[in-house]
Amino acid sequence: MYKLFIKKTKDSKSFLESILNKYHIKNDICYNEYGKPYIKGNPIYFNISHSKEYTVIAISDQEIGVDIEHLTYKKKLLNKIANEEEIKAIKNEHDWTKLWVKKESYVKYLGMGLSYGLKNVDTINNHNFRVKKYKKYYICVYKEK
Amino acid sequence: MQEEVINLIGSTLEIETKDITNKTNLVKDLDLESLDLVDLVVAFEEKYNIKILDQDIKNFQTVQDIVNYLEKNV
Amino acid sequence: MKTANKNYPYYNHIYYQNLQEMILENYNNIPNKVAFSFFNGDELVKKTYKDVYEDVFALSNYFYNMYNNKHIGLIGENSYNWIITFFSIILSGNVCVPYDKDIDNELLTKQIKLSGTKAIYYSRTYNEGINKLKIKSYPLEDISSYMKLYSKKNNKYKIDNDKDAAIFWTSGTTGFNKGVLLSQKNIMSNIYGACSLFKPSGRIVSLLPFNHTFGLITSVLKPFNYGKEVFINNSLRYVMRDLKEIAPETIFVVPLFVENFYKQIWKNARKKNKEVLLRNNIKLSNFMLSIGIDMRKKLFKSILKEFGGELKYIICGGAYLNQTYIDWFHSIGIEILNGYGITECSPVVSVNRNFYKRSNSVGVPIRGLEVKIIDKEICIKGPSVMKGYYNDKKSTKAVFINDYFKTGDLGYIDKDGFIYITGRKKNIIILNNGENISPEEIETELLKDDGVREVIVYEKDNKIIAKIFPEEEYLKDQDYFDKLMYDYNINKPKNKQITMVLLEDKELPKNNNGKIIRTKAIGEE
Incomplete structure (x- = not known):
């Protein structure tokens, strides 16, 4: 299970703290070497993403990845990030953006960043992606059952 | 080489280059996201006709890192 | 909640x-x-x-x-x-x-x-x-x-x-x-x-x-x-052993058990040096619950295991239970459903339901029972209400008004039908194990002593306290009254003993008829 929080802000640290504030959990937030937040010794998981003016935070009781991206259509990047089957299905900016957020949410779920290789992310056969549209953005959450 | 790199960064990402130095950190100073990085990587691949591996991307922390990498592989 | x-x-x-x-x-x-x-x-x-x-x-x-x-x-x-x-x-x-x-x-x-x-x-x-x-x-x-x-x-x-x-x-x-x-x-x-x-x-x-x-x-x-x-x-002696062994989903208890479980949990946490962790986990659990994620079974696994690991519901009745216990146990994954009953009603009058409850309330009336507030008192009518007190027509008559049984509890009912108890009509002290203590009984006995001029007995923090206004020669003589308390307690079971004697140096507050105003006398600490 997870919950998404979306806010028009670039300050993810304050945003996260404001969510936890009500329950006095503020001071327990730690950040690892990649800036990824966690609560010391506690099994709750966060993931943060921003694009332009918006930040999204996903909170869950298990590993989770989230990505938000403004509507974009960078055809040039397709060969780098997608396989043939995926490329064939991209017809417009909506398809492109949805593909991007799926790929990103997965590598963030893994915690490996780009070094995993976006092309290696299978968006066709993997059904754990949850994509949703938010204004001119797409958000994707990746979580395994 | 350094100037070329900085200019390519500027033109690809459509940002100002006057404050970019070799010490500039892509993520911390320029606020670059994954999409920007991939954009840059593809731009560099096209310009210098090389293939940049995914696992190398994490080493591109500063402008200097990119310069070093290109000097080694181009 | x-x-x-x-x-x-x-x-x-x-x-x-x-x-x-x-x-x-x-x-x-x-x-x-x-x-x-x-x-x-x-x-x-x-x-x-x-x-x-x-x-x-x-x-x-x-x-x-x-x-x-x-x-x-x-x-x-x-x-x-x-x-x-x-x-x-x-x-x-x-x-x-x-x-x-x-x-x-x-x-x-x-x-x-x-x-x-x-x-x-x-x-x-x-x-x-x-x-x-x-x-x-x-x-x-x-x-x-x-x-x-x-x-x-x-x-x-x-x-x-x-x-x-x-x-x-x-x-x-x-x-x-x-x-x-x-x-x-x-x-x-x-x-x-x-x-x-x-x-x-x-x-x-x-x-x-x-x-x-x-x-x-x-x-x-x-x-x-x-x-x-x-x-x-x-x-x-075997409560915890039995709970662990049998792993029930439901138990029925009086507030004393709830309070003791609570104390035991914190005691265990202290022993393992996990007090801070427990406190933080509760904050965390409440936060996650507020956003719709239930992590209680995971976070409090070892505590829940002490109760067998399957405990879902504690039905509590018999005496007053503070809402904070209900909220606290909810945080760790055990629902306490508070209810209200009286022997004369065979006994349950009302109870909070699994998915329909109110804080500080004792629940909704059971099916078939009518509950009415008459003169601020909770009165009930229905097939569960006793036939009467055995061989005591007078007392029986005294507790019925029209067809309603007078519970002796003061309270009100909200618009959703939930009953709230605000006090006892008479001043019975109910200890947290459900036992009823009549302060008047204790007062009557203490008054037999030469040193006691006026006395009021009441409960505070589940302890019985006697506040005495001594006769002139005994004023301020704490030792004398401590001995009186000791003598009084000797043949009494532990839960009916006086814990403390407080001495007043002036009369207890009274009304125009010379009767001690209990609430005032107790309140003036």
Whole structure:
């Protein structure tokens, strides 16, 4: 299970703290070497993403990845990030953006960043992606059952 | 080489280059996201006709890192 | 705790007219299912619904042949035999009078006389001293031999659902023990009414004494009604062991247990140096719950394991329970459903439901019971309300107004039908183990002493306190009154002892008639 929080802000640290504030959990937030937040010794998981003016935070009781991206259509990047089957299905900016957020949410779920290789992310056969549209953005959450 | 790199960064990402130095950190100073990085990587691949591996991307922390990498592989 | 929840329909089940129908129906439908279990030494003994039927059949035959509509006493620790005897006495046309195994012989003799009890069935383990009393007494341990005494099965007692079935003792509002007369109709309609609101799941562990209606009718007969398995704990010493071993989903307790569980949990946390962790986990759990994610089972696994790991519901009644306990246990994954009952109502009046509850409330009335506020007092009417106090028409009359029974509790009902208790009409002190203490009784006795000029007895933090305005020569003589307290306490059970004596150096506040204004006298600390 997870919950998404979306806010028009670039300050993810304050945003996260404001969510936890009500329950006095503020001071327990730690950040690892990649800036990824966690609560010391506690099994709750966060993931943060921003694009332009918006930040999204996903909170869950298990590993989770989230990505938000403004509507974009960078055809040039397709060969780098997608396989043939995926490329064939991209017809417009909506398809492109949805593909991007799926790929990103997965590598963030893994915690490996780009070094995993976006092309290696299978968006066709993997059904754990949850994509949703938010204004001119797409958000994707990746979580395994 | 350094100037070329900085200019390519500027033109690809459509940002100002006057404050970019070799010490500039892509993520911390320029606020670059994954999409920007991939954009840059593809731009560099096209310009210098090389293939940049995914696992190398994490080493591109500063402008200097990119310069070093290109000097080694181009 | 959020209270944005909506009511949902009553649970539907059969209304059994009497105990026999209930026993028979279960015997027909689920004969091999376990009805009761208990430890005999280290051995876990299981009795099925078939066992219950057969044992009651045989034992009621015995009682039918031995007594004709007599009052028969029952005294001892909770046990299977106790339950079978209770059933059998009633189904043989006699009246069962349960007694508190912890009272002294003097009070026991008094109650026996008052209720006209002709014979008493007692547990050898706890009440060997019964032999000294002038009453025919028979050990409960030997019921299997009694069952064999009358081989001719001729129990022809035709059940009258309205006839007296049992007499339960209550401390009542005057501090003097009164015998509450309940018929099978009273008992069965309370079972029906309460079971319509709450359906126990999983196994049940019964922890409360059977001589009280909460312990017997609510924590034993109601699960029995639903064909559940009830484990019988027979000693407070083994509560945690039994909970861990049996792993119940539901238990019925009085506030004292809740408070003790709470203390125990923190004590264990301190021992393992995990106090801070526990505090943080609770904050975390509440936060995650607020965003719809339930991590309680994960976060509090080791604590929940201490209760067997399956505990979902604690039904609590018998005395006031602070809402903070309910909220706290909710944070760790155990729902406490607070309820309200009174022996005279067989006993449950109201209870909070699994998914329909209100903070600080004692719940909604059981099915079939009408609750009305008359002069700020909670009054009830319905088939669960007792027939009356045994042999005490005056007291009985005094507690009824029109057709409503006056509970002696002050309160109100909100627009959703939830009952809230605001105080006691008389000043009975209820300790957190459900025991009623009459402050007037204690005051009367203390006033006999030369040094006491005025006194008021009250409860604070579950302790009994006596505030005394001494006679002139004894003013400020703390030592004298400490000794008085000591002497008073000597022959009293622990929970009825005075904890502290406070001395006043001026008169207690009184009204125009010279009567002490209790609330004022207590409030001025």
